[in-house]
Amino acid sequence: MALPLKRFKGSSEEVKALSSWLELMVWRKPAMDIDGGVGQAKKLRARPASSHPRTLVCHDMKGGYLDDRFVSGTNNKDAYRFYHWSGVDTFVYFSHHLVTIPPLGWINAAHLHGVTVLGTFITEWEAGSAVCKKLLASEETVALAVRQLVCIANHHGFEGWLINIENEVPIEKIPLMLKFVEDLTKAMRKRETDKETENAGEDKVKEDNDNCHRVIWYDSVTENGELKWQNALNSQNYAFFDACDGIFLNYTWTEDHLDHSRKAAGGRHRDVFVGLDIFGRNFYAGGKYDTWKALEVVRKHDLSAAIFAPGWTHETQPDFMEAERRLWGSLAPFLTHRGIQDLPFTTSFCQGSGEYFFCKGKMEREGPWHNLSLQHLQPLWSQVSRHT
Numbered sequence: 001m002a003l004p005l006k007r008f009k010g011s012s013e014e015v016k017a018l019s020s021w022l023e024l025m026v027w028r029k030p031a032m033d034i035d036g037g038v039g040q041a042k043k044l045r046a047r048p049a050s051s052h053p054r055t056l057v058c059h060d061m062k063g064g065y066l067d068d069r070f071v072s073g074t075n076n077k078d079a080y081r082f083y084h085w086s087g088v089d090t091f092v093y094f095s096h097h098l099v100t101i102p103p104l105g106w107i108n109a110a111h112l113h114g115v116t117v118l119g120t121f122i123t124e125w126e127a128g129s130a131v132c133k134k135l136l137a138s139e140e141t142v143a144l145a146v147r148q149l150v151c152i153a154n155h156h157g158f159e160g161w162l163i164n165i166e167n168e169v170p171i172e173k174i175p176l177m178l179k180f181v182e183d184l185t186k187a188m189r190k191r192e193t194d195k196e197t198e199n200a201g202e203d204k205v206k207e208d209n210d211n212c213h214r215v216i217w218y219d220s221v222t223e224n225g226e227l228k229w230q231n232a233l234n235s236q237n238y239a240f241f242d243a244c245d246g247i248f249l250n251y252t253w254t255e256d257h258l259d260h261s262r263k264a265a266g267g268r269h270r271d272v273f274v275g276l277d278i279f280g281r282n283f284y285a286g287g288k289y290d291t292w293k294a295l296e297v298v299r300k301h302d303l304s305a306a307i308f309a310p311g312w313t314h315e316t317q318p319d320f321m322e323a324e325r326r327l328w329g330s331l332a333p334f335l336t337h338r339g340i341q342d343l344p345f346t347t348s349f350c351q352g353s354g355e356y357f358f359c360k361g362k363m364e365r366e367g368p369w370h371n372l373s374l375q376h377l378q379p380l381w382s383q384v385s386r387h388t
Contacts, residue, residue: 014069015104015156017097021134024099024148029155052336053270054213054304056090056248057082058162059106061311064095068103073371077353080314081372084328085113086380087335090213092118092162092306098131099149102158105372109352112377114338116212117158121149128167135180136173142180150187160188160214162248169225181217182243188214215244216273232257233264233272246271248306252282258301273306274298278313278327288312292330299334307331339380347377 018024059082067079091110093102100120110117123131135145149161161184169177222228222236229250230236241247249261253274265272276294280287284294291307298305310327317323352375357365 013071015065015071015101016069017065017095017101018099019097021098021131025144027148027152029151053299053302054089054273055087055335056092056213056216056273056304056306057088057310058092058094058248058306058308059311060094060309061315064093064097064100065103067370068105068372071104073105073369073373075368076370077355077368078320079353079370080311080320081352081370081375082109082310083351083375083378084324085110085115085378086337086339087328087332088113088115089336090116090118090216092120092216094120094122094162096122096124098122099152101152101156103372104156105352105375107156107158108373109375111157112375114341116160116214118160118162118214118216119153119156119158120162120164122162122164122166124166126167128165129169132165132167132169132173132177136169136176139176139179142176142183145180146184146187149184150191153188154191159212160216160245162216162218163244164218165221166218166227167221168227169221171225174223174225177221178239178243181215181240185215185244213245213271216246216248217241217244218248219250219275233261235264238264241265241268241271246273246304248273249275251275251277251308253284255297255301258298258303262301262303269302270304273304275306275308277308278310289326289330291327292334295331295334305334337380340377345377349379350374350376351378 018027061080067074067076091106093100093106098121100122102117102119107117123129135141153160163181163184165177217237217240219230219237220227222230223239224236228236229252231250231253233241233247233249237247249257249272258274261272261274262269276287276291276298277283278287278291280291284297285291287294295305313323313327314320352372353368353370355368357363357369
């Protein structure tokens with residue numbers, strides 16, 4: 001059944017971020033699921049095997065919450081959409097609000113393709129320091145924050161969080177910051193295990209938990225509390241890596257950084273996500289259509305990748321579809337592509353937008369529309385290199 005496609009202007013029909021500590025503390029699950037609800041799409045593709053490096057996509061586009069924030073979609077058929085899911089394991093919705101809640105359309109589209117979804121918890125600069133002061137006031141405030149973040153993920157139906165602390169933290173508060181990261185990781189794992197146990201055997205639940213990243217730390221603050229990006233996994237940030245499911249490295253790395261990270265991670269080297277900035281800001285080989293050169297190097301070291309701001313194709317290029325083909329065609333040879341695990345299945349390969357809306361050959365709505373919740377299963381994208 002098609003979802004209504006009318007663009008509602010009421011706040012109850014939009015997914016919104018939380019911008020302050022107070023908003024996080026007072027958040028409560030609504031009495032009715034009208035502000036984002038819970039993603040209902042069935043996961044149809046197996047999660048990645050631990051024998052392969054992973055690929056994370058981090059969506060950062062003009063501050064986020066554009067047309068995608070509307071639960072029932074919009075009439076802007078040209079709004080950004082993503083459809084290269086076959087080579088992606090984890091999707092992060094990123095913004096510069098304190099708590100970034102992924103919009104429902106992204107959750108549904110990702111889950112349809114078996115992709116794990118993370119929101120973002122970020123503190124930045126002076127305002128971030130003030131939030132951290134409240135967060136790290138005591139073990140009780142840490143526990144409250146963990147509880148709220150887990151409840152938010154439960155309500156909206158996504159799997160976890162990217163933790164991005166981009167302000168200095170007093171060194172005496174680092175043990176509480178580590179506790180926050182570790183407790184949130186344990187809570188998200190337990191939350192997912194409890195849910196999955198209802199429909200799966202213990203062996204399958206253990207396998208899924210081993211292969212899913214629910215809390216990832218961004219390479220920013222060190223164990224001494226300094227805001228000092230390392231561009232590698234090393235002794236300055238290893239404790240945070242050890243407390244959660246993985247680390248997202250900053251972008252200005254060199255091959256020496258990758259080599260050091262591979263050695264420092266040991267058997268967990270595929271939990272190291274090397275940042276790749278599509279915009280190419282102070283980044284290896286300049287990003288853009290040459291991002292594949294950086295990804296090739298990352299894979300040479302058998303590390304995972306975090307592809308940041310793929311919306312570059314929509315924001316800067318004159319032909320979005322051609323830009324997508326060119327960018328993802330060049331990256332495809334270095335991705336692990338996976339397809340459907342459950343039969344039978346049906347798809348029209350709809351990307352979640354169009355000039356008219358049809359259901360079973362009958363036009364149900366005239367006029368342009370965009371709704372990622374209505375995206376159908378997308379094809380496996382070719383692994384033939386396209387570096388042109």
